[in-house]
Amino acid sequence: MGTQKKIYFDREASPLARVFCNTLRLANQKPAGQAIIEDLVTCFSLKSSKGPQAITIDINSDSVRLSDGVSPQSSIVIEMDFDNPDARPKIGGAWKHPVLTYKIGQLLSVPLPNWADSAKRFWAATSHLPNMPTELVVTCTDERRSLSFGDGSSSFEILSTTNHLETLLIGQSLLVVEAMQGNVRIKGTLEHLTGISHAGQKLMLGELDG
C-alpha cells in the first residue's frame, strides 16, 4: 500500500462532517478500509432523511475532504437516518454506479476496532490533555476483564459492555452522555469525567488522531 490519503474537513465544517471525518480516519486505520480509500476517486454525499443535514465526501488521489451540503459533483447521494445507522438508506444514483455504491457501502461499514485496542489508542491520543486522570482503568463487564493505563495517583474507572466501550473509546459517543443514560458506570471525580468527555469530544470531532 502507498502513503495514506490525508482525511480532513473544511475549516468551519459542521459537527456532522467532523464526525464522519473521524469515522473515515478509523476506517483508514484498518487494512480493508485503507484499501478502499486508496482505490476510490469519487465524490458522494450523505443526506439526512429526517432533516436538512448533509455532507459531501470528496475523495481524490491524495486526500479526502469533507464539507457541508450536497455537492453538484456528487455521483451518488445516500439518504440516511443519522440517528439510526441500522435503518436502510436510500441511494440516489446507485443504478448508474453499482460498483461505486458497493465500495462506499463497504467503506462506511468497516468493523470497529475491539474495545481493548480502542482503549490503548484512546489513552495514547488523550492522556496528555488537561483534566485527564493519571490512570485510566477500563473494565469490560461482559468479558470480566480490565485494562489499566498510566499510574495510579489519580485514577478513573470506566465499566461497561463491549459494545458501549467500543463506540465510546473511538469517539462515537461521549462518556458523560453514556454515564447519564446508564450505559456506562464510572468511578472518579467530576474533573476527570469532564476531562475524559472533552477528550472524547475532540476525537469525535476529528481534532485528535485516535
Add this chain to the structure above:
Amino acid sequence: MDEPTIEEWMDRHHVEIVRTHATTLEGAAVGKYLNRPKFLKSLPDGHNIADLALAMDITGSPHMSFWHDFRHGQFGDILMRPDIDSIVSDGTDPDLGHCLCDFTDVHGNDISICPRTLLKKIAGEIDELGYHVKAAFELEFFIFRNTFDQARRRQYKNLDPVTASTSNNIYLLRNAHKAKPFMDEVVKRLNWQRVSWESWSDEGGVGQVELSFSPTDPVKAADTIVRAKQLIYEVAVDLGMSVTFMASIGPGYGNGLHVHHSLQKKDGTSAFRENEEKTPLLKSWIAGITSTMAGATSLLCPTFNAYRRLTEFTSPPVTATWGEESKTAGLRVITRTDDLARIEHRLPSGDANPYLVLAAILGGGLAGARKNLTPPEESQFVGWGLPDDVPRLPNSIMGAAEALAEDTLLGETLGQDVIDYWINTRKLEWLSFHSECSDIEAKTSTQWEYNRYFELL
C-alpha cells in the same frame, strides 16, 4: 461602605430583604433573595451558591465536557461576595434592596472566570499604568405588547411591537410616544435605583428602543447594564408586556450594545488627545483593539444568533478597522475636542455579557499600549460592501472561537484559562445548535434561537 454602615443604610432605607445579583458567563442574571439577618451574617464573604452557577449553559445544563479549577470534584459550592458599595433600594418594593456580587471560591479567593472579577482585574491594570477609564453603553431592545406567556405560546413570532410605524424609521417621535408609558416606568425605576441614564429614543427596528447611559468607571458601567436589563425585564412582566435583547429577531436591524470609552490621566485630562492631536497612547490603544478585534468577536457576539446581526449595511461593523467619526469602521474614533475624545465600539450585540465586552475591549487596548503597537492606516472608505479580498471579522460562532484561540494578546491579557474555558462554552453552543435545531440551514433566526435566547439573555 463598611459593615456597621451597611446596617445603618438598611435601617435608613427600610431594607429587610436583599437580592444578590451576579451574571453567568453568558450574562444570565443569577442570585438569591436573603433576609436581612442572613445577608448581614454572610458579610463580608457572601453566601453559598452551587458552583454550577458559573458552570452552566444558558439552558441550565452543567458544563460536563470541560473543566476549570474553581469547580469541585463532586459538585460543590462557591460564594457570591456582595459588593456592598453597589447596594441600592428597589424603589418599587419598599422592603427590597439589590446588591451586585462577585463569585469567589469558598475561601474567598477570586475566580478568574467570574465576569465581574475579570473586568475589575483589567480596569485595575489600566489604573496601575496611570490611567482611569470611563465607559458608557447604549442598550438596544425590542418591546412588545404581548406578555411573555403569550409570546411563548406564539413561539415568539408575529408579536405586536410597541411602536407605531411598521417601517425601519429611526428617532421617530410618534414611535417614541407609543413606547413612552413603558419607558416612563423604566426610567422611573432606573432613577430609584440610582442608575444614571442619559437618553432614550426610537431605534431602527420595528418596536426597538435605544437607552443610553452616563459615562462612569468600567465596572459600574457594566453593572448598569446588568441592572438595567433585569429592571427592563421586570417592567415588562409587571406591565403585561415583553422585551428581548436577542441580537437578531429576524431580518433587518438587530440589538446592539455599543460601548464608548475614554482614558483620563490621573489629573483628569484626556489621555487620548493633546495639543489637538491624537496621543501616542490613543494610537497604540487603537492598534491593540483592532489587532484583537477578530478574537474579541467571540466575547462581543457570543451566541449563535449574534452572527445573524452581522450583515453589511445594517449598522454593525464587519472589518477590524478604525476611522474618525466613522460609524461603519470597526472603531469609531472621536477626537474633535479633548472633552469628547473617546472610542466607540459598535460590534457588541445586545445578548453579550457587558463585563466580558468591556474586559475584551479594554484588554485589547491595554495590550496595544503595553506593546506600543502601531495601528493600521485610518480607513477612508465605507466599511461595508468592500471587495471580497478585504478581510472581514469572523461571521460565525465557531469562526470567532477559532480566531480567539489564535489570539495570543487576549490570552496574555485576559488569562489563557479564561479564554480556553470560554472557547469550550462556545463550542458547546455550536454543538447544541447542530444537534438540537431542526433547521440548521435557515437564513434567519430559528425557533431554537428564540427558545434559547428571547427571554433569558
